[in-house]
Amino acid sequence: MGKQLDLLRAKYLPLIEQEIRKFFKEKISTQKDEVVVKYYEELSSYILRGGKRLRPLALISSYYGFKSRQEGNIVKASISVELLHNSSLIHDDIMDESLKRRGGPSFHYQMEDWSRLSQNTPPPRNAGISIGILGGDSLIELGLEALLESGFPKNSLIKAAFEYLTAYRKLIEGQLLDLYLSTVTMPTEEEVIRMLSLKTGTLFSASLVMGGILAGAPRKALVFLKNFGQRVGVAFQLQDDILGLYGDEEVIGKPADSDVKEGKRTLLIVKTWQLADEVNKKKLLFILGNKNIGADELNYVRNIVKELGVLDYTKETALNLLRENERDIEANKNLFERNFVEFLRELNEIVVARSF
Amino acid sequence: MGKQLDLLRAKYLPLIEQEIRKFFKEKISTQKDEVVVKYYEELSSYILRGGKRLRPLALISSYYGFKSRQEGNIVKASISVELLHNSSLIHDDIMDESLKRRGGPSFHYQMEDWSRLSQNTPPPRNAGISIGILGGDSLIELGLEALLESGFPKNSLIKAAFEYLTAYRKLIEGQLLDLYLSTVTMPTEEEVIRMLSLKTGTLFSASLVMGGILAGAPRKALVFLKNFGQRVGVAFQLQDDILGLYGDEEVIGKPADSDVKEGKRTLLIVKTWQLADEVNKKKLLFILGNKNIGADELNYVRNIVKELGVLDYTKETALNLLRENERDIEANKNLFERNFVEFLRELNEIVVARSF
Numbered sequence: 008m009g010k011q012l013d014l015l016r017a018k019y020l021p022l023i024e025q026e027i028r029k030f031f032k033e034k035i036s037t038q039k040d041e042v043v044v045k046y047y048e049e050l051s052s053y054i055l056r057g058g059k060r061l062r063p064l065a066l067i068s069s070y071y072g073f074k075s076r077q078e079g080n081i082v083k084a085s086i087s088v089e090l091l092h093n094s095s096l097i098h099d100d101i102m103d104e105s106l107k108r109r110g111g112p113s114f115h116y117q118m119e120d121w122s123r124l125s126q127n128t129p130p131p132r133n134a135g136i137s138i139g140i141l142g143g144d145s146l147i148e149l150g151l152e153a154l155l156e157s158g159f160p161k162n163s164l165i166k167a168a169f170e171y172l173t174a175y176r177k178l179i180e181g182q183l184l185d186l187y188l189s190t191v192t193m194p195t196e197e198e199v200i201r202m203l204s205l206k207t208g209t210l211f212s213a214s215l216v217m218g219g220i221l222a223g224a225p226r227k228a229l230v231f232l233k234n235f236g237q238r239v240g241v242a243f244q245l246q247d248d249i250l251g252l253y254g255d256e257e258v259i260g261k262p263a264d265s266d267v268k269e270g271k272r273t274l275l276i277v278k279t280w281q282l283a284d285e286v287n288k289k290k291l292l293f294i295l296g297n298k299n300i301g302a303d304e305l306n307y308v309r310n311i312v313k314e315l316g317v318l319d320y321t322k323e324t325a326l327n328l329l330r331e332n333e334r335d336i337e338a339n340k341n342l343f344e345r346n347f348v349e350f351l352r353e354l355n356e357i358v359v360a361r362s363f
Numbered sequence: 364m365g366k367q368l369d370l371l372r373a374k375y376l377p378l379i380e381q382e383i384r385k386f387f388k389e390k391i392s393t394q395k396d397e398v399v400v401k402y403y404e405e406l407s408s409y410i411l412r413g414g415k416r417l418r419p420l421a422l423i424s425s426y427y428g429f430k431s432r433q434e435g436n437i438v439k440a441s442i443s444v445e446l447l448h449n450s451s452l453i454h455d456d457i458m459d460e461s462l463k464r465r466g467g468p469s470f471h472y473q474m475e476d477w478s479r480l481s482q483n484t485p486p487p488r489n490a491g492i493s494i495g496i497l498g499g500d501s502l503i504e505l506g507l508e509a510l511l512e513s514g515f516p517k518n519s520l521i522k523a524a525f526e527y528l529t530a531y532r533k534l535i536e537g538q539l540l541d542l543y544l545s546t547v548t549m550p551t552e553e554e555v556i557r558m559l560s561l562k563t564g565t566l567f568s569a570s571l572v573m574g575g576i577l578a579g580a581p582r583k584a585l586v587f588l589k590n591f592g593q594r595v596g597v598a599f600q601l602q603d604d605i606l607g608l609y610g611d612e613e614v615i616g617k618p619a620d621s622d623v624k625e626g627k628r629t630l631l632i633v634k635t636w637q638l639a640d641e642v643n644k645k646k647l648l649f650i651l652g653n654k655n656i657g658a659d660e661l662n663y664v665r666n667i668v669k670e671l672g673v674l675d676y677t678k679e680t681a682l683n684l685l686r687e688n689e690r691d692i693e694a695n696k697n698l699f700e701r702n703f704v705e706f707l708r709e710l711n712e713i714v715v716a717r718s719f
Contacts, residue, residue, distance in 0.1 A: 040557065042543045043536050098500065102493035130546055137458040137542055140496055141535050144454065147503060148528045155525060161517040169511060172504045179497050180399050186493055187398045190486055201396065
């Protein structure tokens with residue numbers, strides 16, 4: 008990994024974890040109902056179970072990217088985006104009926120168990136989902152509370168809150184689009200890119216922008232941060248799709264055929280389908296989402312994506328985004344502290360290095 | 364109804380409806396995806412289908428209750444609490460598996476239909492619930508956007524946003540408590556009152572307080588508004604429970620035995636159960652939540668609640684809250700404009716007049 012990112016992690020990861028713990032402790036301390044106390048404990052233990060905290064780290068690094076910083080508790084402000092991220096994970100897992108997350112149960116599944124253990128009578132069949140909905144709701148408002156309690160100038164807090172809300176809006180719209188696209192035979196390239204950009208670019212981008220807002224950064228810097236974050240997010244996801252089809256099982260941590268078996272409509276698949284002839288289109292549709300395929304079918308997909316030039320096309324699309332970022336860093340580097348410019352370059356390079 | 368409330372309604376109801384329409388139109392105007400546009404249209408039509416708008420009206424009347432008002436768009440600020448209210452209705456209806464709301468389908472049920480009609484392939488079985496979760500999420504953030512866009516001084520906006528977030532937190536905790544209590548044989552009186560106060564007093568109270576904050580009201584006035592709103596909310600709900608057991612079917616708009624058949628643990632039921640002997644306890648438990656009961660069983664419940672003095676006790680509890688409000692209005696009336704004092708008195712009297 009990059010040097011700046013390592014330094015940032017070493018210094019701030021423990022502070023972020025500590026702040027999350029402290030924040031929940033404070034909120035719990037005013038509670039009278041035992042059930043409510045336990046609920047918040049489950050919620051905080053879910054968040055503290057893991058996660059790379061990339062978004063709070065991005066927010067903090069961006070804040071320290073400016074010489075003329077405004078005063079406030081930046082670590083407290085930074086946990087807002089982590090809580091928002093977890094909120095959307097919790098609600099998405101209900102919608103996708105996912106039972107696992109970060110090496111443990113998804114939150115609604117965790118709470119299903121919890122309600123079974125903590126009550127005398129059997130809980131209603133949707134108990135887990137119900138508490139899961141509430142859990143995601145709580146994290147949205149707690150994230151905003153953390154931000155608004157961070158002590159920065161009011162003007163910046165309102166701007167940062169807007170950024171938070173807009174990011175949340177885009178996450179919701181991205182998830183809606185995702186749900187919709189999963190019912191379509193084959194989405195268009197434009198639809199896939201839009202969905203990616205809403206779901207994966209948005210919050211990372213907003214974290215960088217929020218750090219800048221709280222530092223009191225000029226408008227030009229905020230525009231740069233927004234675009235940079237969006238591009239790096241989309242490039243990362245395109246990368247992820249490539250690894251999901253060609254990656255080493257041990258490295259990516261899931262079976263190499265799981266994307267194909269899930270029938271995921273990645274850019275790779277959408278573009279291949281567009282270029283394929285009728286025979287191959289039929290074959291692709293038969294394979295995608297089919298749980299019973301073997302190595303032959305997986306290799307068929309791997310080959311056709313390569314043969315039609317779509318692997319190269321996708322790599323090129325991601326690389327173009329990262330190259331644009333390089334140019335943009337070069338053109339704007341005078342706006343930031345040197346360490347932060349290094350950090351941005353590292354982020355960009357990490358994504359490049361991941362697979363090409 | 365009261366004169367001030369009538370005047371307020373005549374003047375502001377059309378403005379509130381218009382503001383909600385305009386707000387969604389603006390948010391939709393920047394959208395590119397047809398699905399997302401349709402989603403917001405469904406969401407706004409759900410909200411515009413009905414509702415008494417008591418919370419925005421309370422917020423507006425409270426704002427005009429102070430002579431030295433700060434400048435801003437108070438109608439725009441007022442729709443925030445209506446959006447928050449609708450958010451919690453949507454999520455609650457998913458948890459309670461309710462299919463109806465305001466003479467039409469609940470939002471998640473409405474969206475289940477929508478996804479069936481708008482797609483070629485059959486939607487996944489939880490499509491309605493998924494879009495319902497997103498719908499409630501959207502309204503939370505849209506409510507805050509409306510508030511933060513209302514143009515009041517930043518300081519007051521942040522205070523009002525905190526009030527909004529705290530109200531939301533309490534609504535979530537109330538719903539959690541409600542879910543929990545539904546799995547307990549018989550909750551305590553304290554638990555029921557706490558749940559009532561969280562679920563029904565909170566948002567009305569917060570609406571009054573937010574109006575005061577945006578007007579720039581002194582702290583003393585805000586404390587009064589908070590307590591007043593809480594008490595009137597709880598008294599209203601106790602009233603509702605009484606009507607739910609003894610009310611005229613045509614007046615209350617639901618079968619007179621529906622609370623009993625649902626097995627609702629109201630204060631009436633909890634207190635009666637505490638006072639009843641073993642034989643009657645068993646009988647009560649057999650009847651509560653039993654869908655097959657007839658007029659005899661309903662009358663048995665009506666009688667025992669009366670005989671054990673619990674009907675009087677509950678009326679007295681509600682009346683005490685309202686009397687406390689009367690005294691509190693008298694002691695604080697110099698803080699407010701005369702019309703607003705009239706409005707508060709009317710609200711209090713309307714609740715009294717409802718059943719005693």
